Amino acid sequence: MNIFITGASGYIGGSIALHLMKSGHHIRGLVRDAAKAERLRALGIEPVLGDLDNKQLLMQEAGNADAVINCASSDHRPAIEALLEGLAGSGKPLLHTSGSSTVGDAVAGKSLSDKIFDEDTPLIVAEGKQARYELDRRIIDAAGTMDIRTVILCNTLIYGTGKGLHPDSVQIPALVDHARACGIVQIVGPGLNRWATVHIDDVCALYQLALEKAPAGSFYFVENGEASLADIAAAIGKRLGIAKIEGLSEEDAIAVWGLGRARYSLGSNSRIRGIRARKELGWQPQHASAIAWIEEEMA
Ligand SMILES: NC(=O)c1ccc[n+]([C@@H]2O[C@H](COP(=O)([O-])OP(=O)(O)OC[C@H]3O[C@@H](n4cnc5c(N)ncnc54)[C@H](OP(=O)(O)O)[C@@H]3O)[C@@H](O)[C@H]2O)c1
Numbered sequence: 001m002n003i004f005i006t007g008a009s010g011y012i013g014g015s016i017a018l019h020l021m022k023s024g025h026h027i028r029g030l031v032r033d034a035a036k037a038e039r040l041r042a043l044g045i046e047p048v049l050g051d052l053d054n055k056q057l058l059m060q061e062a063g064n065a066d067a068v069i070n071c072a073s074s075d076h077r078p079a080i081e082a083l084l085e086g087l088a089g090s091g092k093p094l095l096h097t098s099g100s101s102t103v104g105d106a107v108a109g110k111s112l113s114d115k116i117f118d119e120d121t122p123l124i125v126a127e128g129k130q131a132r133y134e135l136d137r138r139i140i141d142a143a144g145t146m147d148i149r150t151v152i153l154c155n156t157l158i159y160g161t162g163k164g165l166h167p168d169s170v171q172i173p174a175l176v177d178h179a180r181a182c183g184i185v186q187i188v189g190p191g192l193n194r195w196a197t198v199h200i201d202d203v204c205a206l207y208q209l210a211l212e213k214a215p216a217g218s219f220y221f222v223e224n225g226e227a228s229l230a231d232i233a234a235a236i237g238k239r240l241g242i243a244k245i246e247g248l249s250e251e252d253a254i255a256v257w258g259l260g261r262a263r264y265s266l267g268s269n270s271r272i273r274g275i276r277a278r279k280e281l282g283w284q285p286q287h288a289s290a291i292a293w294i295e296e297e298m299a
Pocket of ligand 1: 013050168
């Protein structure tokens with residue numbers, strides 16, 4: 001297939017692009033930086049220079065592709081509207097990368113939630129994450145209203161080394177970078193909160209399965225395991241040889257990582273079970289432990 005991927009220079013998009021190329025697919029990748037475009041070309045990805053605000057370009061690329069995968073942003077609604085418009089009436093697949101911070105609770109690391117969500121559980125969505133949740137709904141609805149085979153892949157905390165230009169994910173690298181800069185592993189509060197996790201290689205395998213056979217309008221949580229932020233911090237400390245681990249107040253954490261990441265990502269619970277992908281698509285994730293990856297493999 002000719003596949004148009006946004007976020008081709010990023011962690012998820014780059015990894016998926018290279019993974020799909022191995023199966024013989026041709027990838028056109030959106031990239032907003034000319035130097036990165038040349039680096040993508042060297043990897044065999046055909047660069048499309050532009051950004052998510054370029055409606056005409058996105059419509060045109062979507063219209064010409066056999067399939068579209070959005071990996072640039074879980075939140076950029078105008079870009080999604082443009083891709084939907086370009087695909088309208090085609091029945092072609094649109095895979096959208098969402099994230100499970102939609103169910104993140106703002107506990108500032110102070111408690112473990114007993115709420116565990118799967119695809120059949122009504123979601124509890126914090127006010128700050130309503131827009132992402134509504135965008136997911138919009139994309140699912142477009143399966144029926146616009147005749148597009150839309151699929152939401154709602155990722156949990158992704159770990160592992162990416163395959164493309166940007167090898168680092170979001171949450172663990174943010175903690176690692178900060179720990180290396182200040183010599184202390186800092187987290188939000190005591191880190192009693194837990195996140196569901198998944199390895200990037202298993203993510204790539206699931207996107208491929210979804211591309212091949214997910215029904216229109218489907219939603220999958222992407223999960224294989226869970227870890228508390230305290231255990232992640234301990235593993236980072238062990239890997240970096242840093243003994244001191246410290247819990248920041250939410251206010252201090254926001255100053256370090258920004259509001260969205262400190263509150264709904266590093267300081268929240270996001271406890272998920274990805275049941276449907278296993279049942280419907282036969283997904284069999286191979287990597288089970290973010291902690292083992294940090295301690296044994298993380299660069
Ligand atoms: N990593 C995770 O654990 C995880 C889990 C769930 C959801 N998500 C969500 O998935 C999305 C992608 O995550 P990621 O980890 O792959 O992030 P990433 O490595 O930062 O990749 C984002 C990619 O999108 C591109 N991009 C961003 N804004 C753009 C714009 N306005 N126009 C054109 N390109 C743009 C970036 O281009 P540049 O190279 O030019 O910056 C980059 O290639 C994010 O919304 C993230 O919140 C991530």
